Amino acid sequence: MDSLYFEPCELPQEAEVLRGEIRDFLADNLDPYSPEVRSRSWAGGDPEFSQKLGEAGFIGMRFPKKYGGHERNAMERYVVIEELLAAGAPVALHWIADRQSGPLLLNYGTEKQREMCLPGVAKGETYFCIGMSEPDSGSDLASIRTKAVKVDGGYVVNGTKIWTSEAHRCHYMIALFRTDSEVEEKHKGMSQFLVDMNTPGVTARPIRNMAGEEMFNEVSFVDAFIPEDMLVGEEGKGWQQVLSELAFERSGPERYMSSHILLHALIREVSQNPTERSAVAIGRLIAHLATLRQMSLSVAGMQDAGQDPSLAGSVVKDLGAVYEQDMPKIAHELVGADPQLMGGSDFEKVLAYVTQATISFSLRGGTREILRGIIARGLGLR
Amino acid sequence: MSEMRDILKDTVTRLFTDLVTRETLGDAETGTWPDALWNACAENGLTLALVPEEMGGAGLGWADSFVIARAAGHHGPPVPLVETMLGSWLLSEAGLEIPEGPLTVAPVRTDDNLQVGGNAVSGTAKAVPWGRQAGHAVVLSNGQIALVALNSSMVTENCNIAREPRDTVNFDNAPLIASAPTSLPKDGLQVYGAMFRAAQLAGGVARCLDETVQYAGDRIQFSRPIAKYQVIQQYLAAMAGHMASAGAAAEMAFRAADRGDPRFEAASAKVVTGDAAGNATSTAHQVHGAIGFTYEHILQFTTRRLWSWRAEFGAESRWAEEIGRQVAGRGADAFWPDLTARQSGMVA
Numbered sequence: 001m002d003s004l005y006f007e008p009c010e011l012p013q014e015a016e017v018l019r020g021e022i023r024d025f026l027a028d029n030l031d032p033y034s035p036e037v038r039s040r041s042w043a044g045g046d047p048e049f050s051q052k053l054g055e056a057g058f059i060g061m062r063f064p065k066k067y068g069g070h071e072r073n074a075m076e077r078y079v080v081i082e083e084l085l086a087a088g089a090p091v092a093l094h095w096i097a098d099r100q101s102g103p104l105l106l107n108y109g110t111e112k113q114r115e116m117c118l119p120g121v122a123k124g125e126t127y128f129c130i131g132m133s134e135p136d137s138g139s140d141l142a143s144i145r146t147k148a149v150k151v152d153g154g155y156v157v158n159g160t161k162i163w164t165s166e167a168h169r170c171h172y173m174i175a176l177f178r179t180d181s182e183v184e185e186k187h188k189g190m191s192q193f194l195v196d197m198n199t200p201g202v203t204a205r206p207i208r209n210m211a212g213e214e215m216f217n218e219v220s221f222v223d224a225f226i227p228e229d230m231l232v233g234e235e236g237k238g239w240q241q242v243l244s245e246l247a248f249e250r251s252g253p254e255r256y257m258s259s260h261i262l263l264h265a266l267i268r269e270v271s272q273n274p275t276e277r278s279a280v281a282i283g284r285l286i287a288h289l290a291t292l293r294q295m296s297l298s299v300a301g302m303q304d305a306g307q308d309p310s311l312a313g314s315v316v317k318d319l320g321a322v323y324e325q326d327m328p329k330i331a332h333e334l335v336g337a338d339p340q341l342m343g344g345s346d347f348e349k350v351l352a353y354v355t356q357a358t359i360s361f362s363l364r365g366g367t368r369e370i371l372r373g374i375i376a377r378g379l380g381l382r
Numbered sequence: 383m384s385e386m387r388d389i390l391k392d393t394v395t396r397l398f399t400d401l402v403t404r405e406t407l408g409d410a411e412t413g414t415w416p417d418a419l420w421n422a423c424a425e426n427g428l429t430l431a432l433v434p435e436e437m438g439g440a441g442l443g444w445a446d447s448f449v450i451a452r453a454a455g456h457h458g459p460p461v462p463l464v465e466t467m468l469g470s471w472l473l474s475e476a477g478l479e480i481p482e483g484p485l486t487v488a489p490v491r492t493d494d495n496l497q498v499g500g501n502a503v504s505g506t507a508k509a510v511p512w513g514r515q516a517g518h519a520v521v522l523s524n525g526q527i528a529l530v531a532l533n534s535s536m537v538t539e540n541c542n543i544a545r546e547p548r549d550t551v552n553f554d555n556a557p558l559i560a561s562a563p564t565s566l567p568k569d570g571l572q573v574y575g576a577m578f579r580a581a582q583l584a585g586g587v588a589r590c591l592d593e594t595v596q597y598a599g600d601r602i603q604f605s606r607p608i609a610k611y612q613v614i615q616q617y618l619a620a621m622a623g624h625m626a627s628a629g630a631a632a633e634m635a636f637r638a639a640d641r642g643d644p645r646f647e648a649a650s651a652k653v654v655t656g657d658a659a660g661n662a663t664s665t666a667h668q669v670h671g672a673i674g675f676t677y678e679h680i681l682q683f684t685t686r687r688l689w690s691w692r693a694e695f696g697a698e699s700r701w702a703e704e705i706g707r708q709v710a711g712r713g714a715d716a717f718w719p720d721l722t723a724r725q726s727g728m729v730a
Contacts, residue, residue, distance in 0.1 A: 008637055260718075264715075279702070279703045279706030283649075287649065287654050287702060288653075290634070290725065291630055292627070294631070295626065297725075318619070369612075373615065373616075378622070379622055
């Protein structure tokens with residue numbers, strides 16, 4: 001299966017120089033955040049941190065300089081984001097803008113859209129959310145029903161988006177709407193829009209998750225007017241554009257590093273007096289971590305070379321989610337801690353949070369079943 | 383993949399496809415030595431792949447040799463190809479002359495106690511690959527690489543689950559043909575042996591996937607190929623993930639060997655490929671149904687090898703424990719910087 005070969009990719013020297021810089025930055029700026037806060041990984045956000053990170057030049061790293069970017073290569077950006085994840089930095093607010101919305105606007109957006117959004121993104125001040133899922137359309141994304149109807153000078157939108165991470169704190173949404181309800185083929189007739197979250201008729205309502213956080217939202221559109229120059233790319237080409245956006249969304253190291261702070265806490269917990277059982281369990285995790293990192297680097301290398309990383313990225317996301325999700329179970333088995341939400345050691349608090357959060361790791365950004373469907377297609381089975 | 387490796391891959395794939403047939407595999411289990419296959423491996427330079435050209439070898443590096451070892455796992459040639467690759471590399475590293483014919487290595491197990499001293503090797507080594515057919519054994523013990531001729535009086539036959547010879551060799555003061563000091567650690571053979579087995583496991587897992595995808599496409603039930611059912615597609619996709627991670631882990635180890643000491647990567651690779659083998663063999667047999675449980679079907683030649691290889695030169699738990707103790711000893715703040723430094727090739 002040559003299509004599933006992961007060409008080894010080593011980081012260039014300039015990327016390793018950057019690693020030293022981002023580590024210094026993190027050493028200076030992460031003190032205020034407890035292990036429990038850090039264990040939220042890229043689901044935890046702090047505006048002040050995003051701003052400092054932007055100021056230091058670590059956001060929008062691949063954007064052109066004229067939009068406030070830094071014209072770095074994919075491998076340099078890779079080093080920075082994996083160090084942010086390894087440290088548990090609170091990156092949630094700018095993460096999506098930096099990872100996929102910015103690159104999407106660079107691929108398909110107009111000059112006006114880029115100038116309007118990208119400098120703020122690179123400063124760590126402008127946040128984006130993803131308007132894909134709807135109440136009746138999750139894995140079957142092409143069945144979305146939220147409609148954008150053409151009127152004079154723009155579109156009027158009615159419908160609902162859901163599970164929209166941080167929508168209540170974001171400035172913009174890249175939304176997928178149906179612009180043509182007449183077409184037979186459901187993958188056609190969809191378009192992407194740049195939506196200002198302050199638009200009258202657009203309302204984000206946080207949905208409390210099982211861990212007690214207000215992170216994802218329901219976003220309703222009631223006769224919301226979207227100016228025509230906020231169409232992203234071509235009308236009717238939304239599906240193809242979304243697929244290339246998903247390639248950015250699914251292929252990064254956050255798809256295997258979301259439990260990294262628990263791994264750190266677990267090693268701290270057992271390293272004083274490792275038993276044979278705990279040494280075997282930790283060693284197995286590290287062996288798989290080393291391999292996933294190698295595969296993830298390979299995907300970054302493919303992206304850098306302009307190849308389509310969708311299939312390889314799906315493999316890493318699928319394997320990565322299994323690895324991340326095993327972590328709380330292994331920690332529970334090895335330590336037998338009794339996590340209590342109102343107190344306890346750092347380890348217990350981290351375990352309590354990650355135990356709940358891991359549920360979402362094989363759901364968000366494409367379920368395990370959808371990813372395996374993509375892999376099965378890569379095997380020629382469908 | 384480099385052009386060199388592409389050519390090498392084509393060559394070994396063609397050679398094994400022609401010469402490692404179902405018949406060859408079956409006959410080897412009843413004691414037939416596949417002469418044509420062995421000669422083809424030797425004539426094409428595979429057996430001495432890692433030996434420098436000036437010593438009569440092919441002069442390949444580890445990253446290139448990975449292609450051969452992985453293909454050996456995919457096709458399962460019933461000859462000590464990777465053992466000869468390893469043994470001849472050890473001899474060449476020690477500056478010793480390499481004898482003609484198949485080689486094996488000893489000790490394979492850490493609890494075997496072989497002593498090299500006074501121009502002889504003493505002690506008993508278990509599970510020595512192809513002991514009865516290898517003309518010579520390369521022994522690593524007491525900081526020495528030693529070459530010993532084997533004869534039938536020293537060998538008690540045994541085999542692994544795949545019925546590959548894994549013999550007990552009683553050295554009993556066997557005279558050394560040659561020896562030289564080595565800087566490899568006491569269990570250096572386990573490290574490199576684990577690395578070769580990891581590459582074979584990666585190849586074998588890929589073979590399992592190929593066979594299973596093929597079978598699922600051919601087998602009709604309820605009027606459709608079973609590959610059209612989502613549950614089968616989900617199984618095969620998960621298996622493809624294991625195939626990909628096994629390949630990446632094993633290749634990572636071979637590349638590390640080109641840079642210096644591959645101990646950590648070899649350990650990781652043995653853990654990951656062993657885990658992949660466990661998963662892939664279960665899925666492959668579940669999808670194949672009863673036919674895969676027959677001796678007649680080709681699949682079992684691969685799955686029985688996978689179950690054997692994952693245990694040889696240290697099982698997953700042995701290597702995972704070593705990594706775990708190392709990580710614990712370095713402390714929680716060190717494992718990530720250590721890993722990134724190693725994978726960047728900045729630390730040999």
